[in-house]
Amino acid sequence: MGRFDGKAVLVTGAASGIGRAVAQAFAAQGARLALADLNPDGLKAVARDLGAVALSHDAMIPGNGAQMVTDAVDNLGGLDALINVAGAYHRAHFADLAASDWDRMLRINLTGVFELCQAALPALTRSKGAIVNTTSTAGIGGIAYAAAYAASKGGVIALTKSLAAELAHLGIRVNAVAPGRVKTAISAGLTPLQGARPELSVHRAKLAGMEEGAAPEDLTGAYLWLAGKDAAYVSGQVIVADGAWSVG
Numbered sequence: 209m210g211r212f213d214g215k216a217v218l219v220t221g222a223a224s225g226i227g228r229a230v231a232q233a234f235a236a237q238g239a240r241l242a243l244a245d246l247n248p249d250g251l252k253a254v255a256r257d258l259g260a261v262a263l264s265h266d267a268m269i270p271g272n273g274a275q276m277v278t279d280a281v282d283n284l285g286g287l288d289a290l291i292n293v294a295g296a297y298h299r300a301h302f303a304d305l306a307a308s309d310w311d312r313m314l315r316i317n318l319t320g321v322f323e324l325c326q327a328a329l330p331a332l333t334r335s336k337g338a339i340v341n342t343t344s345t346a347g348i349g350g351i352a353y354a355a356a357y358a359a360s361k362g363g364v365i366a367l368t369k370s371l372a373a374e375l376a377h378l379g380i381r382v383n384a385v386a387p388g389r390v391k392t393a394i395s396a397g398l399t400p401l402q403g404a405r406p407e408l409s410v411h412r413a414k415l416a417g418m419e420e421g422a423a424p425e426d427l428t429g430a431y432l433w434l435a436g437k438d439a440a441y442v443s444g445q446v447i448v449a450d451g452a453w454s455v456g
């Protein structure tokens with residue numbers, strides 16, 4: 209028997225990386241899944257493997273996420289958990305950071321999450337469901353050369369806590385996972401930023417044996433726990449999963 213047998217779960221960013229691993233983990237626990245992503249080919253492959261509904265989603269387009277949530281709720285006949293994983297990363301020296309890149313980071317990583325949470329509210333109210341967002345250690349401690357990304361992820365934490373406070377009386381729980389370094393496509397192609405000072409990088413070998421970063425699968429337990437009934441009294445929290453990078 210699975211921990212999410214029969215539960216309706218929507219996972220964004222499900223075509224790759226953490227979102228794909230999270231979708232696989234929910235499927236293994238019996239969830240009925242709607243999966244969303246910008247990348248149609250990756251999404252179709254994952255959805256086919258898991259017998260899930262595949263929904264195209266571009267967080268850059270206002271209103272697109274709300275329509276996608278409506279489609280997910282219609283397809284699944286309700287919604288027990290909204291798992292927001294989709295996100296994008298951008299690096300630049302702050303002096304060179306273009307306003308368009310600042311806006312893009314805020315749009316995909318923060319405004320996109322706002323739209324999905326708001327659109328899912330009626331269905332989650334009916335189910336007394338849960339939201340699990342994805343922030344980052346960058347959203348807690350900041351990160352050199354990625355100010356827009358860090359600001360967007362800091363915003364996700366404030367959004368998560370504010371919704372937890374406002375929606376608790378409806379029985380809706382809202383939490384977030386803050387990964388540290390995870391080996392996914394988001395950082396795979398990054399070349400060193402010209403002129404960057406290495407000592408300011410958060411990805412230094414402080415990870416003591418974990419400097420390579422986590423596999424996406426290492427993160428899935430946090431999402432499942434926060435979405436499920438074992439965390440029934442947990443809301444407004446950020447679970448940091450960074451291999452002890454941020455302590456000591």
Ligand SMILES: NC(=O)c1ccc[n+]([C@@H]2O[C@H](COP(=O)([O-])OP(=O)(O)OC[C@H]3O[C@@H](n4cnc5c(N)ncnc54)[C@H](O)[C@@H]3O)[C@@H](O)[C@H]2O)c1
Pocket residue numbers: 220221222223224225226227244245246247265266267268293294295296297316342343344345386387388389390391392393394395
């Ligand atoms: N990998 C890390 O080290 C790390 C660390 C902390 C937080 N995170 C966060 O984890 C989440 C997942 O990232 P990942 O590492 O699995 O990377 P990833 O690139 O493998 O996955 C991100 C997914 O988001 C999708 N996406 C990008 N832009 C989109 C848009 N405009 N609309 C809809 N979907 C879009 C991509 O298509 C992709 O499938 C992100 O929110 C990221 O910020 C990652």
